[in-house]
Amino acid sequence: MKTVAVFGSTGSIGVQTLNVVRRFPHAYKVVALAAGNNTALLAEQEAEFSPDYISTTAAYNSISARVFTGTDGAEKLAEEVDADIFVMAISGLAALSPLFKIIKKGKRVALANKEAIVCAGDIVTDEAKRYGTEIIPVDSEHSAVFQCLREERKNVKKVVLTASGGPFYACHSMDLRQITPEMAIKHPTWNMGRKISVDSATMVNKGLEIIEAARLFGTSNVDYIIHPESIIHSMVEFNDNSTLALMSYPNMELAIQYALTYPEREKNDGVKPFDFKKNLTFVLPDEIRFPAPKIAKECLRLGGTAPAIYSIADEVGVGLFLSKKIKFTDICGIIEEALSINEIERDFSIERLKELDREISQYFRRSMD
Ligand code: NDP
Numbered sequence: 398m399k400t401v402a403v404f405g406s407t408g409s410i411g412v413q414t415l416n417v418v419r420r421f422p423h424a425y426k427v428v429a430l431a432a433g434n435n436t437a438l439l440a441e442q443e444a445e446f447s448p449d450y451i452s453t454t455a456a457y458n459s460i461s462a463r464v465f466t467g468t469d470g471a472e473k474l475a476e477e478v479d480a481d482i483f484v485m486a487i488s489g490l491a492a493l494s495p496l497f498k499i500i501k502k503g504k505r506v507a508l509a510n511k512e513a514i515v516c517a518g519d520i521v522t523d524e525a526k527r528y529g530t531e532i533i534p535v536d537s538e539h540s541a542v543f544q545c546l547r548e549e550r551k552n553v554k555k556v557v558l559t560a561s562g563g564p565f566y567a568c569h570s571m572d573l574r575q576i577t578p579e580m581a582i583k584h585p586t587w588n589m590g591r592k593i594s595v596d597s598a599t600m601v602n603k604g605l606e607i608i609e610a611a612r613l614f615g616t617s618n619v620d621y622i623i624h625p626e627s628i629i630h631s632m633v634e635f636n637d638n639s640t641l642a643l644m645s646y647p648n649m650e651l652a653i654q655y656a657l658t659y660p661e662r663e664k665n666d667g668v669k670p671f672d673f674k675k676n677l678t679f680v681l682p683d684e685i686r687f688p689a690p691k692i693a694k695e696c697l698r699l700g701g702t703a704p705a706i707y708s709i710a711d712e713v714g715v716g717l718f719l720s721k722k723i724k725f726t727d728i729c730g731i732i733e734e735a736l737s738i739n740e741i742e743r744d745f746s747i748e749r750l751k752e753l754d755r756e757i758s759q760y761f762r763r764s765m766d
């Protein structure tokens with residue numbers, strides 16, 4: 398039996414991770430749960446899974462677990478707990494510090510969070526190598542690429558990510574400035590947390606994923622294509638111009654399950670086999686209306702702290718948009734402004750990233766008052 402620690406257990410990925418664990422009661426035992434402030438759901442999860450350790454950003458009365466609370470609760474938990482598999486599904490840069498504690502354990506990290514690896518760059522992959530930690534991607538595109546690369550890691554020409562395009566890509570005559578938070582958090586093919594839903598609508602999500610893929614697979618040749626049905630999850634093109642792709646109906650539990658069971662592949666009755674009666678379509682990106690992936694590619698080329706500025710400014714922008722302080726189209730404006738006013742630093746530490754987060758956040762929040 399393998400022990401599992403779930404960071405972000407009350408979120409979309411966390412809840413689906415626990416669904417996977419429920420399907421394999423003899424294979425996995427949950428030993429730790431880390432949540433934000435949804436203590437009602439956390440209490441239900443504790444009653445069902447009886448973990449030894451819990452962390453939450455809010456006050457919490459546990460039945461029997463050792464509890465860490467406060468903004469650094471997840472980091473303290475990460476330091477204390479040991480497990481065979483750590484699922485990292487805290488959203489945003491809040492995952493950074495706990496992730497760095499987890500990476501030092503030399504175990505498996507099923508990585509859903511993308512902001513930390515985008516911001517911290519090679520520091521994450523270098524530390525993983527140093528401690529012998531295995532990073533298995535959970536993000537569906539990266540899980541697909543990881544699976545395509547299983548047989549052959551050499552001779553890769555290009556990684557091609559697919560993008561559904563989000564809820565507004567095909568609405569050509571829509572004035573994007575009129576999009577409200579309620580409209581933006583409804584995704585056509587995936588049911589996800591609020592921040593990543595807005596990121597999918599602006600296409601910043603694809604930008605983050607381009608950088609994430611470059612970090613995970615050690616190649617800067619990463620491109621994307623719009624594929625509205627979300628059946629092909631991503632592709633790898635090899636030097637003989639053949640392409641491998643991974644297909645299934647969209648279902649995050651497949652990617653989560655694979656990250657837990659790898660190198661084995663287990664049954665999943667929750668997903669129907671693809672029936673081939675459906676047409677698959679591909680559309681070239683429109684980078685005039687949705688410039689975010691193009692800006693991300695430029696950040697990847699610039700290197701240093703450029704990807705971190707992109708990710709941090711987006712997180713600030715999404716927060717301001719969700720609290721109705723800015724328009725949907727201002728999110729990209731904030732990213733561009735942050736990139737123009739912040740110098741790109743070549744050598745940086747995790748502490749510097751946290752500082753940068755405070756600086757960028759304060760700058761834009763102050764200018765909104
Ligand atoms: P959600 O917003 O649904 O969940 C986020 C989780 O993180 C919640 O459990 C939340 O707790 C917890 N959390 C937030 N802040 C803190 C903190 N400071 N300390 C501890 N826990 C915290 O997000 P998703 O599940 O959608 O996404 C999680 C990550 O996975 C993101 O980085 C996203 O980009 C990535 N991802 C998600 C996909 C999806 O389909 N949802 C697909 C691919 C990647 P609480 O709710 O209790 O406040």
Ligand code: MG
Pocket residue numbers: 536537538606
């Ligand atoms: Mg994805």
